[in-house]
Amino acid sequence: MLKLVFFLLFLSPICFINNMYWMVQILLFFMSFIFLLMNNFSNYFSEISYYLGCDLLSYGLILLSLWICSLMLLASESVNKYNNYSNLFLLNIVILLLLLVLTFSSMSLFMFYLFFESSLIPTLFLILGWGYQPERLQAGIYLLFYTLLVSLPMLIGIFYLMNKMGTMNFYLMNNFMFNYDLLYFCMMCAFLVKMPMFLVHLWLPKAHVEAPVSGSMILAGIMLKLGGYGMLRVVSLLQLMNLKFGFVWISISLVGGVLVSLICLRQTDLKALIAYSSVAHMGIVLAGLLTMSYWGLCGSYSLMIAHGLCSSGLFCLANVSYERLGSRSLLINKGMLNFMPAMALWWFLLSSANMAAPPTLNLLGEISLLNSIVSWSWVSMIMLSLLSFFSAAYTLYLYSFSQHGKIFSGVYSFSGGKIREYLLMMLHWLPLNLLIMKSDMCLLWL
Amino acid sequence: MFNNSSKILFITMMIIGTLITVTSNSWLGAWMGLEINLLSFIPLMSDNNNFKSTEASLKYFLTQALASTVLLFAVILLMLKNNLNSEINESFISMIMLSTLLLKSGAAPFHFWFPNLMEGLTWMNALMLMTWQKIAPLMLISYLNLKNLLMISVILSVIVGAIGGLNQTSLRKLMAFSSINHLGWMLSALTISESIWMIYFLFYSFLSFVLTFMFNIFKLFHLNQLFSWFLQNKILKFTLFMNFLSLGGLPPFLGFLPKWIVIQQLTFCNQYFQLMILLMSTLITLFFYLRICYSAFMLNYSENNWAMNSHINNFNMNLYTIMTFLSIFGLFLISLFYFMF
Numbered sequence: 085m086l087k088l089v090f091f092l093l094f095l096s097p098i099c100f101i102n103n104m105y106w107m108v109q110i111l112l113f114f115m116s117f118i119f120l121l122m123n124n125f126s127n128y129f130s131e132i133s134y135y136l137g138c139d140l141l142s143y144g145l146i147l148l149s150l151w152i153c154s155l156m157l158l159a160s161e162s163v164n165k166y167n168n169y170s171n172l173f174l175l176n177i178v179i180l181l182l183l184l185v186l187t188f189s190s191m192s193l194f195m196f197y198l199f200f201e202s203s204l205i206p207t208l209f210l211i212l213g214w215g216y217q218p219e220r221l222q223a224g225i226y227l228l229f230y231t232l233l234v235s236l237p238m239l240i241g242i243f244y245l246m247n248k249m250g251t252m253n254f255y256l257m258n259n260f261m262f263n264y265d266l267l268y269f270c271m272m273c274a275f276l277v278k279m280p281m282f283l284v285h286l287w288l289p290k291a292h293v294e295a296p297v298s299g300s301m302i303l304a305g306i307m308l309k310l311g312g313y314g315m316l317r318v319v320s321l322l323q324l325m326n327l328k329f330g331f332v333w334i335s336i337s338l339v340g341g342v343l344v345s346l347i348c349l350r351q352t353d354l355k356a357l358i359a360y361s362s363v364a365h366m367g368i369v370l371a372g373l374l375t376m377s378y379w380g381l382c383g384s385y386s387l388m389i390a391h392g393l394c395s396s397g398l399f400c401l402a403n404v405s406y407e408r409l410g411s412r413s414l415l416i417n418k419g420m421l422n423f424m425p426a427m428a429l430w431w432f433l434l435s436s437a438n439m440a441a442p443p444t445l446n447l448l449g450e451i452s453l454l455n456s457i458v459s460w461s462w463v464s465m466i467m468l469s470l471l472s473f474f475s476a477a478y479t480l481y482l483y484s485f486s487q488h489g490k491i492f493s494g495v496y497s498f499s500g501g502k503i504r505e506y507l508l509m510m511l512h513w514l515p516l517n518l519l520i521m522k523s524d525m526c527l528l529w530l
Numbered sequence: 531m532f533n534n535s536s537k538i539l540f541i542t543m544m545i546i547g548t549l550i551t552v553t554s555n556s557w558l559g560a561w562m563g564l565e566i567n568l569l570s571f572i573p574l575m576s577d578n579n580n581f582k583s584t585e586a587s588l589k590y591f592l593t594q595a596l597a598s599t600v601l602l603f604a605v606i607l608l609m610l611k612n613n614l615n616s617e618i619n620e621s622f623i624s625m626i627m628l629s630t631l632l633l634k635s636g637a638a639p640f641h642f643w644f645p646n647l648m649e650g651l652t653w654m655n656a657l658m659l660m661t662w663q664k665i666a667p668l669m670l671i672s673y674l675n676l677k678n679l680l681m682i683s684v685i686l687s688v689i690v691g692a693i694g695g696l697n698q699t700s701l702r703k704l705m706a707f708s709s710i711n712h713l714g715w716m717l718s719a720l721t722i723s724e725s726i727w728m729i730y731f732l733f734y735s736f737l738s739f740v741l742t743f744m745f746n747i748f749k750l751f752h753l754n755q756l757f758s759w760f761l762q763n764k765i766l767k768f769t770l771f772m773n774f775l776s777l778g779g780l781p782p783f784l785g786f787l788p789k790w791i792v793i794q795q796l797t798f799c800n801q802y803f804q805l806m807i808l809l810m811s812t813l814i815t816l817f818f819y820l821r822i823c824y825s826a827f828m829l830n831y832s833e834n835n836w837a838m839n840s841h842i843n844n845f846n847m848n849l850y851t852i853m854t855f856l857s858i859f860g861l862f863l864i865s866l867f868y869f870m871f
Contacts (some may be wrong), residue, residue: 168829168830169764169765169829171765172765172829183782193741198781198782198786199781199782201780201781201782202780202781202782205775205780205781205782208827209768209827212824212827212828212829213768213827213828213829213830214829220828221824221828225817225820228816228820229813229817232813232816233810234814236809236810236812236813237806237809239793239809240802240805240809242796243793243794243798244797246794247798325729361650398561408637416639440782
């Protein structure tokens with residue numbers, strides 16, 4: 085793992101050389117290809133160096149972070165074009181990526197916490213520095229304080245565990261089990277907010293609406309997965325407590341998922357719609373994860389990766405429209421099929437991925453999650469059926485409202501899709517549909 | 531400051547006063563050191579160009595003299611009681627002593643003089659007040675053995691420090707309240723061990739030195755000055771203000787280290803209630819630190835046309851950059867020296 089860390093560290097001086105934007109972008113891609121070759125298909129920690137290592141669970145998420153971060157640079161070309169502090173932007177993203185790689189690859193719970201928290205800071209900088217509107221201050225504060233309020237108790241919980249177990253190593257931690265409810269709430273709440281579970285999700289739509297495209301991509305693509313990843317790591321410690329209290333979170337996220345889907349149906353803001361849809365999807369992930377069945381744990385990992393690619397792609401599409409029309413409102417972003425028919429294909433493909441249409445990884449994830457949740461309790465079928473129905477409904481709403489119908493008459497003129505944008509969409513979509521061919525890698529991590 | 535020979539004298543005296551207190555083996559000697567320290571800090575505060583400093587020095591004199599008198603009274607009482615003025619078991623007398631020392635250091639129920647006083651000081655004096663002047667009283671507090679009263683003071687300090695700073699626009703008052711908050715952490719570190727207190731104190735001193743150094747050079751005293759300051763290099767400004775996040779104790783920065791150590795030790799001592807209050811109040815301080823940083827972290831905002839250029843000489847700039855580097859990446863560098871501790 086140290087080779088990745090050093091690669092990223094030595095990438096940071098390059099950020100300060102002018103006109104090196106694409107160089108950094110290509111190097112990040114290069115890095116993800118190197119990392120692809122580091123897969124050795126084992127469920128144990130491998131590539132261990134300096135307390136860093138990766139098993140299959142962290143492998144997928146590190147690969148996802150590398151991929152998304154390079155796509156972030158590809159998507160925010162406007163930062164480079166208008167030189168909107170592009171050096172600082174590059175540095176910020178490289179540091180963010182470094183922290184994310186360290187988060188997913190650290191083998192000790194405390195180091196995980198440290199980098200988990202640290203990765204918040206560059207995200208905050210992205211929102212505050214490159215967001216569009218004055219409200220970004222509020223969004224930044226929401227993001228920071230929602231997360232910190234619950235993660236500081238988790239720090240206490242982690243030190244408690246350290247005191248009791250004498251180790252922080254994930255692999256050794258599996259030998260312990262704690263039956264202590266305060267500890268359970270301390271440890272879970274931080275991840276629940278980060279996921280975000282319904283009721284504590286309010287920071288997410290705000291942050292998405294105010295963030296630049298790169299911020300939205302990293303938020304939807306990786307930051308939400310930090311919560312799921314952390315939960316997959318610590319849930320084994322707390323499984324007894326989880327048997328007792330898990331139903332609370334499962335019910336909240338299933339009912340919440342339906343409510344959030346209904347909220348999606350009345351959105352007029354493209355980004356807000358996609359943000360709420362990711363709250364709904366993460367709700368299923370959370371519910372499946374907390375059933376603690378084999379299906380659920382595997383499916384949550386799979387859907388996290390799928391959702392990371394898919395929602396990040398949708399945010400990119402929203403940004404493509406935003407850059408041309410200057411608005412994210414669905415009243416203005418309509419009838420885009422008339423102007424950018426080729427982009428409408430990508431809208432279609434990614435929307436269908438968002439509603440878990442057949443060849444995508446989302447489908448695999450959702451099927452296994454549905455299996456786990458229904459096997460947990462047949463009553464949840466009601467909410468699950470509503471959830472799947474409405475998630476198809478709002479995705480169709482998103483697609484048909486933005487692509488079909490008449491074009492907004494107030495638009496003046498703009499260019500069609502660029503090769504860069506098509507490449508960007510392709511690089512989101514291709515792994516999403518190809519990974520299912522090798523689904524043991526993104527399903528059977530346990 | 532260093533061009534004035536009398537100031538050099540008084541600074542030396544001040545340092546000697548603190549050292550006398552810290553090293554003395556009797557309470558009377560400690561009291562003497564405190565007095566020397568007080569009487570040499572007052573001339574340091576006075577400034578002919580600023581009438582507020584006179585007021586500040588008067589306030590400082592009154593509060594500290596009151597504290598010293600009561601401390602002397604308590605010391606004499608103790609001496610009358612058991613003829614040995616070193617060991618304390620009597621809770622009433624040590625309660626008096628503790629409260630005088632809390633007053634001297636500016637901890638919570640006795641903090642009212644502190645922000646007012648800071649308002650009248652130059653940044654370098656404020657720095658001395660926030661850091662050096664706390665050494666002697668805190669060392670003396672560590673000799674006392676009154677955990678309950680100390681815990682009340684800890685809780686009140688962190689809460690007052692957090693809530694008080696919310697409504698301020700003056701940077702000196704903000705730093706004062708942040709100092710009260712950090713004092714709460716230091717007192718709570720004192721209840722565990724002196725070495726942890728020392729680590730916390732050293733890191734706090736370093737971080738507040740970095741910040742006051744910047745404020746001093748650029749003569750920044752109010753929040754609204756920050757929006758028109760240092761616009762010629764936004765990236766540098768961005769970096770400089772990350773020091774505030776470091777002071778707030780956010781993870782990837784150096785300021786997290788002392789907090790980490792204190793949190794870990796408090797958890798091992800099962801002080802969960804106290805710890806929760808410490809953490810939550812720190813979040814509030816983080817909020818007002820972040821408010822100071824808005825002008826730097828929002829890279830694009832509507833700027834004044836008459837924004838002035840700020841100048842800084844090369845030596846100061848280099849020094850400052852090095853310190854900022856340490857304050858931002860210090861946590862990672864510390865791990866390289868891990869085995870030295």
